[in-house]
Structures are given as structure tokens and as C-alpha cells.
Amino acid sequence: MSNLSFDSASVAVCFVLLADCGPGLLPRVMQPFAKRDLVPDRMNALRTEDVLRVEIAMDAMPAEYVHLVEGNLRQVVGVQSVVRTFETPVAIAA
Numbered sequence: 001m002s003n004l005s006f007d008s009a010s011v012a013v014c015f016v017l018l019a020d021c022g023p024g025l026l027p028r029v030m031q032p033f034a035k036r037d038l039v040p041d042r043m044n045a046l047r048t049e050d051v052l053r054v055e056i057a058m059d060a061m062p063a064e065y066v067h068l069v070e071g072n073l074r075q076v077v078g079v080q081s082v083v084r085t086f087e088t089p090v091a092i093a094a
Helices: 025-034 063-075
Strands: 010-020 042-048 051-062 079-087
């Protein structure tokens, strides 16, 4: 039996965005991850009238990419705000 472990150079992070609801928004917010070969562990999008709330989380993102991805998300057309939180990853025994 082995435990999952996380690289010390990686962090668990969640980005929460509020954006204007429109076609093409979700692919645009995924692009900063895709161009760095990152695949988020979780993504959730909820529309309330004309505002879209998007949460994108990674359990182990390379620490040096966090500020780069955050900056790219802030530049996406239609994004009103970006909040980044660091989470404590939960390792599950396999």
C-alpha cells in the first residue's frame, strides 16, 4: 500500500472567476492551463443571469506557474475578477 504524495514544488490551488456570460468564455479560461500542458483536477461553472462563476482547481500545480496562470486569467476578455486560494491537498491511500 502506498500513499499519494505531492511534490514540494507543487501547490494545491483554486481559481474563482466572475465573468460576462458568453459563448467561447470557457475555452478561453482553459487556455492558460492548456498552453502549459496542465490539466485541472476540477472545474465548475454556474451561470446566474448574465454572470458566469467559474472555479478551476488543481491538486498539484507547479508553484512557478501559479502567478503566470493567474495573470493570464485576468487578461481573458470578459473576466471581471479572479480570486486565487491555496488549498491543503488531501492524500488518499491507494
